Amino acid sequence: MNKLIKGETGDWEVVIGIEVHAQIVSNSKLFSSASTKFGGEHNTQVSFVDAGMPGMLPVINWVCVEQAIRTGLGLNAKINNYSIFDRKNYFYPDLPQGYQISQFKQPIVGEGSVTIDIDDKKSKTIRIERLHLEQDAGKSLHDQHPEFSFVDLNRSGVALMEIVSMPDISSADEAQSYIKKLRSIMRYLGTCDGNMEEGSLRADINVSVRKPGDELGTRCEIKNVNSIKFIGQAIDYEARRQIELIEDSKEIDQETRLFDPKKGETRSMRSKEEAHDYRYFPDPDLLPLSFSENIIEEIKSELPELPDDKKERFQKEYSLSPYDSNILVSEIEIADFFEAVTKGRDPKIAANWITGEFFAAMNKLGFNIADSPITIDNLSKLIKLIEENVISTRIAKDVFEIMLENNEDPEEIVEREGLKQVSDSGELEKIIDNIIANNPDQVEAVKLKPKLIGWFVGQVMKETNGKANPKLVNDLLNDKLN
Amino acid sequence: MTEFSTLSIKETISSLKNKDFSVSELVDSHISSMESGRELNAFITETADIARKKALDCNQNYLKGEEKPLEGIPLGIKDMFCTKGVKTTASSKMLENFIPPYESTVTQNLWNDGAILLGKLNNDEFAMGSSNETSFFGEVKNPWKNTKDNFTVPGGSSGGSAASVAAGMGLASLGTDTGGSIRQPASFTGTVGLKPTYGRCSRWGIIAFASSLDQAGPITRTVKDCALLLNSICSYDSKDSTSSQKKIPDFEKSTDESIKGMKIGIPKEYETDGISEDIAEYLEKGKEWLKESGAEIVEISLPHIKYALPCYYIIAPAEASSNLARYDGVKFTHRVDAENIIDMYEETRSQGFGDEVKRRIMIGTYVLSSGYYDAYYLKAQKVRAMISRDFKEVFSKVDAIYGPSTPSTAFELGDKKKDPLEMYLNDVFTVPVNLAGLPAMSVPVGLDKENLPVGMQLIGNSFDEESILSIASCIEKSAKFDLNPNRWWINE
Numbered sequence: 001m002n003k004l005i006k007g008e009t010g011d012w013e014v015v016i017g018i019e020v021h022a023q024i025v026s027n028s029k030l031f032s033s034a035s036t037k038f039g040g041e042h043n044t045q046v047s048f049v050d051a052g053m054p055g056m057l058p059v060i061n062w063v064c065v066e067q068a069i070r071t072g073l074g075l076n077a078k079i080n081n082y083s084i085f086d087r088k089n090y091f092y093p094d095l096p097q098g099y100q101i102s103q104f105k106q107p108i109v110g111e112g113s114v115t116i117d118i119d120d121k122k123s124k125t126i127r128i129e130r131l132h133l134e135q136d137a138g139k140s141l142h143d144q145h146p147e148f149s150f151v152d153l154n155r156s157g158v159a160l161m162e163i164v165s166m167p168d169i170s171s172a173d174e175a176q177s178y179i180k181k182l183r184s185i186m187r188y189l190g191t192c193d194g195n196m197e198e199g200s201l202r203a204d205i206n207v208s209v210r211k212p213g214d215e216l217g218t219r220c221e222i223k224n225v226n227s228i229k230f231i232g233q234a235i236d237y238e239a240r241r242q243i244e245l246i247e248d249s250k251e252i253d254q255e256t257r258l259f260d261p262k263k264g265e266t267r268s269m270r271s272k273e274e275a276h277d278y279r280y281f282p283d284p285d286l287l288p289l290s291f292s293e294n295i296i297e298e299i300k301s302e303l304p305e306l307p308d309d310k311k312e313r314f315q316k317e318y319s320l321s322p323y324d325s326n327i328l329v330s331e332i333e334i335a336d337f338f339e340a341v342t343k344g345r346d347p348k349i350a351a352n353w354i355t356g357e358f359f360a361a362m363n364k365l366g367f368n369i370a371d372s373p374i375t376i377d378n379l380s381k382l383i384k385l386i387e388e389n390v391i392s393t394r395i396a397k398d399v400f401e402i403m404l405e406n407n408e409d410p411e412e413i414v415e416r417e418g419l420k421q422v423s424d425s426g427e428l429e430k431i432i433d434n435i436i437a438n439n440p441d442q443v444e445a446v447k448l449k450p451k452l453i454g455w456f457v458g459q460v461m462k463e464t465n466g467k468a469n470p471k472l473v474n475d476l477l478n479d480k481l482n
Numbered sequence: 483m484t485e486f487s488t489l490s491i492k493e494t495i496s497s498l499k500n501k502d503f504s505v506s507e508l509v510d511s512h513i514s515s516m517e518s519g520r521e522l523n524a525f526i527t528e529t530a531d532i533a534r535k536k537a538l539d540c541n542q543n544y545l546k547g548e549e550k551p552l553e554g555i556p557l558g559i560k561d562m563f564c565t566k567g568v569k570t571t572a573s574s575k576m577l578e579n580f581i582p583p584y585e586s587t588v589t590q591n592l593w594n595d596g597a598i599l600l601g602k603l604n605n606d607e608f609a610m611g612s613s614n615e616t617s618f619f620g621e622v623k624n625p626w627k628n629t630k631d632n633f634t635v636p637g638g639s640s641g642g643s644a645a646s647v648a649a650g651m652g653l654a655s656l657g658t659d660t661g662g663s664i665r666q667p668a669s670f671t672g673t674v675g676l677k678p679t680y681g682r683c684s685r686w687g688i689i690a691f692a693s694s695l696d697q698a699g700p701i702t703r704t705v706k707d708c709a710l711l712l713n714s715i716c717s718y719d720s721k722d723s724t725s726s727q728k729k730i731p732d733f734e735k736s737t738d739e740s741i742k743g744m745k746i747g748i749p750k751e752y753e754t755d756g757i758s759e760d761i762a763e764y765l766e767k768g769k770e771w772l773k774e775s776g777a778e779i780v781e782i783s784l785p786h787i788k789y790a791l792p793c794y795y796i797i798a799p800a801e802a803s804s805n806l807a808r809y810d811g812v813k814f815t816h817r818v819d820a821e822n823i824i825d826m827y828e829e830t831r832s833q834g835f836g837d838e839v840k841r842r843i844m845i846g847t848y849v850l851s852s853g854y855y856d857a858y859y860l861k862a863q864k865v866r867a868m869i870s871r872d873f874k875e876v877f878s879k880v881d882a883i884y885g886p887s888t889p890s891t892a893f894e895l896g897d898k899k900k901d902p903l904e905m906y907l908n909d910v911f912t913v914p915v916n917l918a919g920l921p922a923m924s925v926p927v928g929l930d931k932e933n934l935p936v937g938m939q940l941i942g943n944s945f946d947e948e949s950i951l952s953i954a955s956c957i958e959k960s961a962k963f964d965l966n967p968n969r970w971w972i973n974e
Binding site: 048051052054055056057058059060087089091096097098099151277279280281284285286287 | 563564577580582583586685687688689690692694720721723724800801804807809810812814827850851852
């Protein structure tokens, strides 16, 4: 059942379709050899083609074509080995040619799908309508001079994939899951770094509302939303706005809107009447894009394992829960990290440590997994120490804290600090006997309330500075007190 | 001095090799022709200094016996070709002060072969026109006056290219041909002009008018010179996606080949379409010459060719409307400052473009608009395919097509300026060739009753420039045309 929003006149259904603009990972631009590197000085990565100089001609960068094919395959989509580049004509200062080279009627990738998880048990398929290649525009700079606006063309001509979903998304949560999943797939494939802050991934969101079972309502398009959080906010706001309008017996204008992250609102950008007529037509400077089936097959054969397959394998191979698997496969770096750490170790302990202590520490430090101060080897050793009962989980946490400081070998830490777990039952028995002898009142109490055994465990831990093997302590106490 | 400037390239090169004169002497002679011919208004930019300087290197190369194929040959270049460090205007106010930081592939090929830039030649603004009257830098005058002693147009859009060669200012020139812009002016001025197969020459660095139709080509005094230049300018260029990788033959050799046994088609549509009496006469004469040379004349039909002109005047403006969008005042062009960006665009483009360019931008914008696209642009593309098929079928039966280049000879200045439709009709015989991407050339055959040159057109099969060069050479020999207009522009 779709998630519904309550209005004054009853329940409403939200219908969402998303157009994602994903910047292709490539060294040079879609039709020129200029660099695509982020953060360069203004206008230092601009070829004559990117600047729209007279007589300059575009030449396709095949790396970008392969990336689009790769992404299409990752979206289980039909690859069109004959597609056309069109010109999308409009005037804007950051569009030096006066047109954007895009694909209109015949895109390189046709229908596909992305599966998102609704909860631990349920998943949903979001259909993809198409994926096409196009150029990015430059960037207008309005804060550099009191009288003039400037234009930075570094981004002009950078390759983008526009990925268009069908209106299969029915809540802000689903929209967020969809974007996350899409980003994860593209990162697995190495076709888009998914960095939303740098603008490598932007979303245009089409939102409409209707009473369940009704025809589709009038939609509004929210342009260029650039964070997962904002996507959620923008949809919630927009759906609510539309419901209120309709319930007030007002019309919804089909229009393009902008999301204002400061106010958490969407506002009108241009109406349908003001919409551009882009006058698309095939770009006569470029031949149709065609390639053989072999190229598709070759790329297919080199595809990495994608998140859905990996998740399934993790559940089977490591007996992990769907929940843990999901977290571990969300990013390829995490999945790889996990698989390296767990080699020869208990996967459940490894998964718990990575999704628990390790993630918490990384979050606190504001680090990505790539910046982890603890190496795979040392984390693996720590898990081995836990697994072999050399240290307890509690002690392990202390060891982990020390490791975070300087990636010290956990075995050395345990040795130096004398943290080895006491698993000598004779030694522990002596301590326990002493505690029992010295606390006859507690011994009586535990007979009435068995839960109080915890007090005895605590005493043993205190005596051993936490090094006692907790399981052994429990077993011994149970024997002696019952 | 003038005897230098009436030599062919072929003759000039052998004289240079012979040390009859030096490259510097040759270049000085052409500079002086160029300067004394300013009334013709063929040049927008004269590059005498560059030419004199390069001539010194060329002299050395001849002395050392290291001369390249076109060593020391002074050439005029249509102002549609970007030339590094030399103003390139497209004859538009919009690019009045544009100095490209790069050299077009085609001109670079010429310089690599030793040729020398004499200056940049006037043309119709952005190559849009058939009389060279739409240039922001003023009209070009045809060196040939009519019998009424009135000025005539040199044709267009490569009017400056054709006029300069006819007047002996430069040994040859480069033009561009989108719908006849090389062949029509060549026929109006008594010169040889060739448009190669689409893809033979790189379009990189040529200011675009209609990308699917534009091709560079030479305008020369003789057929052999035409072949010589063609050998230099054709090349595969990875910077132009539509550039061909086909092997480039020795075109000069083709000019010596016999045409015996060749089948030459005469389209019946070209014989009836309102051509002038004189042209009809030359058409017949030409058939006789070809037969005498052993060719067989075959009657053919190109049934869809009657739609070529309307088809062209949809496709070319459509592409132009998009190609010219980059001239917006934001960068490298003329700019009119205004309160806001929209006004800046409008003022810049209103002032920067002339009427004919604006007319075509409007037509092009209209035919691509949603709601009209299918009825105009898409239909025109279908017609284009039908015209290509017509030619394809014909070329399964004949080796080349022979017909007039234009319906009339050069008209008087100002004559058709006010009626764009009448002006467009001038391209009726040349336009179909561009739509089909075929090679074609115009060869001078004689003068009409008004003492104006008449040109005949040869159309070849795709990538078969060789056949039309052989036939052109044969016509040239029979016609014995003397490219020697009365030099009224020289005040002595």
